[in-house]
Amino acid sequence: MAEPLILDDVGLSVAGRALFTPLTLTVAPAETVTLMGPSGSGKSTLLSHLCGTLPPAFTAHGRSHLGTRALDGLAPEARRVGILFQDDLLFPHLSVGQNLAFGLPAGLDKADRARRVEEALIDAQLEGFGARDPATLSGGQRARVACLRTLMADPQALLLDEPFSKLDAALRDQFRRFVFDHARARRLPVLLVTHDPNDAEATGGRVIELRPPNQT
Amino acid sequence: MAAERTSKRTRLLKAAPALTLLLFLGPVGAGLLGAVLPAFGYLPALGGDSLSLEPWRQMADYPGLWGAVGMSLWSGLAAAAISVALTIGFCAACQGTRLFAAMGRVFAPLLAVPHAAFAIGLAFLLAPSGWLLRTLSPWATGSTLPPDIALSPDPYGLNLILALVIKETPFLFLMTMGALAQVPADRTLAIARTLGYSRASAWFKTVLPLIYRQIRLPIFAVVAFSVSVVDVAILLTGSTTPTLSLLIIRWANDPDLGFQFLAAAGSCLQLGVALAAIGLWILGERVIARVGLRWTAGGGRSGGRFFARSATAAVFGLASVGIVSLVGMAIWSFAARWRWPDALPSRWSLDNWTRHAGGAWEPALTTLIVGLAAAAIALVLVLACLEAEDRSGRRPGVRALWLLYTPLIVPQVAFLFGAQVLLLSVGLTGTWGALIWAHLLFVLPYLFLSLAEPFRKLDPRYQRTALCLGVSPARVFWRIKLPMLTRAVLIALAVGFAVSVGEYLPTIFAGGGRLTTLTTEAVAQAGGGDRRLIGVYAVLQATLPLAGFILASQLPGWIFRNRRGMREGL
Numbered sequence: 001m002a003e004p005l006i007l008d009d010v011g012l013s014v015a016g017r018a019l020f021t022p023l024t025l026t027v028a029p030a031e032t033v034t035l036m037g038p039s040g041s042g043k044s045t046l047l048s049h050l051c052g053t054l055p056p057a058f059t060a061h062g063r064s065h066l067g068t069r070a071l072d073g074l075a076p077e078a079r080r081v082g083i084l085f086q087d088d089l090l091f092p093h094l095s096v097g098q099n100l101a102f103g104l105p106a107g108l109d110k111a112d113r114a115r116r117v118e119e120a121l122i123d124a125q126l127e128g129f130g131a132r133d134p135a136t137l138s139g140g141q142r143a144r145v146a147c148l149r150t151l152m153a154d155p156q157a158l159l160l161d162e163p164f165s166k167l168d169a170a171l172r173d174q175f176r177r178f179v180f181d182h183a184r185a186r187r188l189p190v191l192l193v194t195h196d197p198n199d200a201e202a203t204g205g206r207v208i209e210l211r212p213p214n215q216t
Numbered sequence: 217m218a219a220e221r222t223s224k225r226t227r228l229l230k231a232a233p234a235l236t237l238l239l240f241l242g243p244v245g246a247g248l249l250g251a252v253l254p255a256f257g258y259l260p261a262l263g264g265d266s267l268s269l270e271p272w273r274q275m276a277d278y279p280g281l282w283g284a285v286g287m288s289l290w291s292g293l294a295a296a297a298i299s300v301a302l303t304i305g306f307c308a309a310c311q312g313t314r315l316f317a318a319m320g321r322v323f324a325p326l327l328a329v330p331h332a333a334f335a336i337g338l339a340f341l342l343a344p345s346g347w348l349l350r351t352l353s354p355w356a357t358g359s360t361l362p363p364d365i366a367l368s369p370d371p372y373g374l375n376l377i378l379a380l381v382i383k384e385t386p387f388l389f390l391m392t393m394g395a396l397a398q399v400p401a402d403r404t405l406a407i408a409r410t411l412g413y414s415r416a417s418a419w420f421k422t423v424l425p426l427i428y429r430q431i432r433l434p435i436f437a438v439v440a441f442s443v444s445v446v447d448v449a450i451l452l453t454g455s456t457t458p459t460l461s462l463l464i465i466r467w468a469n470d471p472d473l474g475f476q477f478l479a480a481a482g483s484c485l486q487l488g489v490a491l492a493a494i495g496l497w498i499l500g501e502r503v504i505a506r507v508g509l510r511w512t513a514g515g516g517r518s519g520g521r522f523f524a525r526s527a528t529a530a531v532f533g534l535a536s537v538g539i540v541s542l543v544g545m546a547i548w549s550f551a552a553r554w555r556w557p558d559a560l561p562s563r564w565s566l567d568n569w570t571r572h573a574g575g576a577w578e579p580a581l582t583t584l585i586v587g588l589a590a591a592a593i594a595l596v597l598v599l600a601c602l603e604a605e606d607r608s609g610r611r612p613g614v615r616a617l618w619l620l621y622t623p624l625i626v627p628q629v630a631f632l633f634g635a636q637v638l639l640l641s642v643g644l645t646g647t648w649g650a651l652i653w654a655h656l657l658f659v660l661p662y663l664f665l666s667l668a669e670p671f672r673k674l675d676p677r678y679q680r681t682a683l684c685l686g687v688s689p690a691r692v693f694w695r696i697k698l699p700m701l702t703r704a705v706l707i708a709l710a711v712g713f714a715v716s717v718g719e720y721l722p723t724i725f726a727g728g729g730r731l732t733t734l735t736t737e738a739v740a741q742a743g744g745g746d747r748r749l750i751g752v753y754a755v756l757q758a759t760l761p762l763a764g765f766i767l768a769s770q771l772p773g774w775i776f777r778n779r780r781g782m783r784e785g786l
Binding site for chain 1: 608609610675676677678679680681682683684685686687688689695696699700702776778779780781782
């Protein structure tokens with residue numbers, strides 16, 4: 001059951017200084033909302049907060065929910081919020097297949113795990129690449145594996161922290177479509193942080209500008 | 217049930233830093249107390265049950281005491297000052313060059329070789345009948361007999377200073393390399409050079425001030441170690457000009473148990489001497505900072521070049537002397553006949569090895585067991601501390617770092633004497649537990665220093681990614697962090713093992729003569745003068761830690777031979 005991602009008066013501050021005007025926002029299932037704003041406005045930090053890995057130097061207020069489930073206070077691993085970063089961050093000591101399997105929930109039997117990994121490889125157009133060293137893949141291939149690894153954990157929302165910015169123009173377009181198609185197919189609420197207006201345009205959704213609190 | 221177990225484990229992890237500090241600061245404190253009380257006449261087991269200043273009076277009257285204190289201060293401070301000067305001079309000349317990185321690879325294994333092995337090799341090299349004069353005779357010296365001068369008395373402790381410099385310079389160099397990696401050193405240097413400053417001048421004026429704060433604690437450790445070193449002093453100091461640490465050992469080993477009080481007072485004095493040496497160092501820092509600041513602001517573009525170049529030459533000279541010492545020792549262990557003044561043995565054989573292998577087997581095994589156990593325990597504690605730090609998000613401050621350095625700054629002689637008194641009173645001397653624990657005190661700080669930086673530098677986003685995949689922090693630690701840190705973990709283990717192999721005094725005190733290691737045996741044999749036998753022990757002693765380093769540097773490449781992303785850096 002897809003549910004919306006709800007931010008209710010969520011603000012962040014560091015050393016008593018607020019980073020942006022508190023944000024109230026509902027991202028519907030299958031919707032993508034783009035967050036833009038100058039460097040240091042707290043976009044990426046907000047995503048860290050939502051997935052539960054806010055650095056201790058920051059303090060947060062407000063409430064966030066996934067449907068009726070409150071996220072605040074939950075451990076990152078209990079939130080079921082997936083995140084993709086600028087770098088693909090494939091674990092360098094694991095093979096491509098092991099990276100994908102790492103995302104699968106525990107408790108599946110061995111055959112099931114192998115089948116799901118195989119499906120993901122086909123999905124990423126990497127059939128037969130399961131045993132490969134991730135360092136031998138191209139940038140686009142690695143990005144697709146990273147995206148599928150996130151989806152393997154069956155997240156209920158997806159956070160994107162400039163995942164397209166390091167790819168060259170042609171690849172970027174392809175990968176954008178790959179991510180958004182998958183997110184829409186699973187009806188995930190998506191929050192995208194980017195500097196690139198093209199990214200925002202490609203989502204076709206709302207764009208929200210994070211502003212420093214004194215500019216409102 | 218499972219949740220309960222998890223929370224218990226989490227609590228244990230949270231307590232790890234406190235537990236670790238207690239485990240290794242407790243003994244230092246207790247050991248100091250065990251030295252302070254007898255120093256003031258209180259040691260009921262030996263009939264001292266009232267406080268008095270008698271031990272101090274006796275010590276002050278002991279012939280040669282002040283000469284020994286002077287010798288300790290002089291040799292320690294000189295060794296530390298020369299080591300620091302060489303380190304920064306070399307860095308100023310070479311930072312950022314290929315040579316610089318290459319030297320790091322040469323120095324790391326040299327650091328693994330125990331002090332005693334170097335000292336023994338150096339004695340072989342410099343002795344009147346040693347390798348140096350052999351190669352020079354008779355064509356240069358004109359003599360066909362070994363000269364009739366002894367290595368001792370060496371009234372200025374020059375051999376001791378040389379040995380310490382050979383060993384401490386690599387340590388300081390590697391610490392400086394680590395510090396340089398944490399500041400924008402290359403960019404700073406580049407900016408200063410575009411302003412017209414020569415490389416050396418730019419380095420001293422802009423990079424050194426950036427990193428000095430970070431290498432200060434290691435320098436203090438070097439100062440304290442050098443003014444109180446025991447094994448190197450035993451091997452290289454003449455009996456007529458002992459250091460204070462040697463007097464303390466002499467008193468502690470005296471069959472007249474009354475000398476125990478003297479040894480206790482001496483331990484306290486040794487602590488005072490180490491602190492005084494650090495105080496003098498800080499004074500020197502102030503003076504140099506003031507002069508240096510004026511020099512920096514003066515605008516001179518080319519100063520420091522000569523110093524940097526001389527230091528570089530000296531570093532190469534020292535590294536060569538160090539390596540030649542080790543090689544000379546190895547040659548002795550294979551020598552059947554090596555008459556003076558032949559440059560090399562005229563007959564070689566494996567006899568020395570086959571003859572002494574039986575005797576060396578037991579100390580070698582003890583060395584291996586104690587080293588592996590101490591390194592393994594230290595690794596578990598350090599990983600627990602670092603993981604706890606990571607999960608709490610709190611970085612320990614400068615004060616915690618000082619605590620960590622305590623066993624390195626408080627002279628070993630000062631607290632080990634007291635710790636031995638305590639061990640004796642509970643009947644633990646000479647047990648495996650006591651020996652491993654005594655080594656742990658010194659293994660732990662070095663292992664921490666080695667592992668902390670790579671652990672903290674691991675990109676936190678890997679962990680975040682894994683957590684967001686719904687994986688528990690414990691699983692992230694075992695499946696992601698630990699494998700990604702394989703190289704750093706193995707190197708840290710090798711460092712810890714090497715530290716343990718080199719420990720002399722802790723082994724003597726905690727082993728109680730029942731458990732001996734290659735280092736204590738090598739030092740003991742060195743008094744006997746059978747160079748072939750000493751050679752065998754010293755080679756074994758140097759080989760074990762070197763093997764550890766080679767294994768640690770090669771193993772990750774093999775484990776991850778199919779993972780290109782794991783080959784460098786991690």
